[in-house]
């Protein structure tokens with residue numbers, strides 16, 4: 094537990110140093126946030142506001158038809174200037190001659206009437222012909238058998254409109270609301286949809302029809318509709334039929350602050366833009382680390398995948414919170430005339446932004462896991478942000494399910510959430526605890542609470558995706574798992590290999606070219622038929638070899654022999670095509686994550702953080718390898734002294750010479766008590782003095798380690814190699830101690846002596862034999878040469 098926390102702190106330390114040492118990116122991040130916040134505020138403050146008196150509406154006649162006797166004092170029908178063109182067909186159910194009589198009255202008022210057998214038939218017809226039918230009037234199906242409607246106590250009828258079957262622009266009638274929920278946008282103008290869609294009109298006529306039928310005094314003459322009309326007018330007057338008016342609910346005094354009202358979605362866009370440099374920079378950092386192999390390198394050096402992502406998450410989250418705090422302080426604090434969210438509960442707004450920040454970071458991590466190259470990733474991250482805003486505009490008129498689905502994209506979720514807050518602000522109520530899960534308007538039934546819950550879900554989904562994508566879809570470097578690796582028991586319970594040191598599958602090596610395996614030594618690395626094929630090139634072909642603890646094994650070979658590929662496979666940089674290797678008891682195909690703590694590697698190309706110093710590199714990797722803190726100082730000092738780095742300790746890697754970078758990489762591989770150390774051509778680029786120093790260092794440190802070193806240089810192999818394996822064309826050609834190989838190839842040191850006329854050859858031979866018993870002499874006219882194996 095403490096180890097994990099320490100590692101997290103260490104990674105935070107590293108990330109912060111790197112961020113701070115690239116001030117251009119940081120300046121951009123902060124500048125965008127501050128400038129956009131200030132512009133928004135300035136616009137908000139200058140736009141001012143106006144105070145409006147309460148609005149009392151005039152009553153109006155419910156009927157859309159000019160029927161003066163229904164509203165004698167008000168012939169001024171609202172919206173008369175804009176005649177609404179609706180179909181005139183009304184259908185009703187069930188079929189019954191008495192109902193037909195009631196329905197005749199609609200014909201008097203200019204509607205066509207058509208009966209349907211029952212409710213089902215009405216609905217079916219309505220669905221098919223919604224555009225050509227004004228409404229359906231649905232009586233209870235039991236009325237089909239009714240013989241006298243006059244004695245009926247409860248007369249039931251439903252007026253059904255296309256809205257009910259989703260064929261209208263208004264998808265959800267909030268009939269339980271007293272007034273429109275979107276209060277604060279100013280008093281509603283024009284007529285309500287109840288009026289416009291003729292609902293009120295039909296209801297009024299239906300009521301009239303029912304009273305008629307009860308009264309039974311009028312028989313409507315459908316052949317002479319005008320006469321019927323005047324009959325009804327007379328009847329209305331004689332019965333003193335109540336006049337029916339509608340009046341809108343008064344609208345109270347209100348403050349038009351011009352702020353949130355002006356451009357809700359523009360605020361969301363500004364907000365997305367404010368964080369654009371942060372998103373682009375973060376994606377760039379993460380993918381660059383992968384592109385430069387640093388990610389795979391620190392993982393090889395012992396960092397687990399989940400720890401890697403968690404540390405990025407924390408670092409980005411903390412950084413984003415700093416940016417967000419600045420943004421919110423500017424937006425929320427009453428330091429200006431008009432803050433952006435004057436009414437909302439600050440803790441709710443704050444929680445919303447906190448959760449969004451976490452979801453955004455998780456999304457960034459998942460996005461970065463998809464891309465191998467930083468430039469592509471940065472471009473896509475910008476495109477994604479624009480797409481998120483487009484998606485927000487697309488779903489803003491859609492229902493709850495669609496909007497919640499869109500919230501799976503954190504940037505769309507923040508736009509939806511912000512819009513909800515703006516709407517609450519418009520209502521001069523703001524987002525509060527009590528309305529957190531309430532839809533802000535009846536048309537928008539997504540609530541801020543639900544958006545926050547979706548964002549929490551996003552955090553888990555995207556963190557999982559980042560780790561999963563990375564595991565199954567590696568970049569150029571790194572091993573990968575099959576897509577279903579989580580279901581495989583071997584992933585969760587690795588088996589340590591306890592096989593003997595036997596070498597399998599080295600049949601292709603000519604007999605006698607392999608020295609017998611040393612007795613009594615423990616193999617730290619067992620390579621078993623390791624093969625790597627790149628297209629038509631077989632880089633390593635069935636390599637089998639044991640590397641022993643406390644020894645340096647040298648892989649010797651020409652360019653292209655397969656040495657680097659071998660090291661890359663052993664360290665988990667690339668996946669073998671076939672074969673495997675057991676390192677410290679763990680199989681590289683399955684258990685790389687358990688192995689990493691004990692591997693130290695110096696790749697062929699220097700993999701360093703440009704902006705970390707020599708000392709910081711050694712500190713960082715020693716701590717990754719879990720070296721106790723009190724030993725680290727001494728460890729760093731010893732490497733600085735042995736590699737003559739003391740005066741360069743504070744230099745950043747980017748300012749070191751090539752040779753110095755190489756030395757630093759070697760020190761990194763050795764530091765932190767790595768059990769298995771792999772050095773790929775470590776001395777390339779070093780001057781003779783430094784080469785010699787490195788040899789001494791390696792010989793000093795081989796105890797307790799299994800060291801694999803590749804080189805082109807025979808002398809280096811001779812000095813360092815306890816065992817030397819020679820590779821060519823990807824295959825192992827021979828392996829054994831330096832002595833074994835020299836004997837095998839018959840070429841040790843040759844001592845050539847120029848013979849003078851009085852040269853005593855037997856005497857010289859005897860002298861040499863006393864020191865090197867196996868000395869063999871070869872005669873030549875002018876000289877005498879001796880093979881000293």
Ligand SMILES: Nc1ncnc2c1ncn2[C@@H]1O[C@H](COP(=O)(O)OP(=O)(O)OP(=O)(O)O)[C@@H](O)[C@H]1O
Pocket residue numbers: 627630631632633650651652653654655656657658659697
């Ligand atoms: N990513 C790759 N794609 C295709 N072929 C590759 C790749 N990496 C290596 N090879 C090929 O595999 C063979 C072995 O390459 P490798 O780098 O392992 O050799 P090496 O012994 O390390 O050479 P050097 O001493 O030059 O580093 C070469 O023929 C090389 O061209």
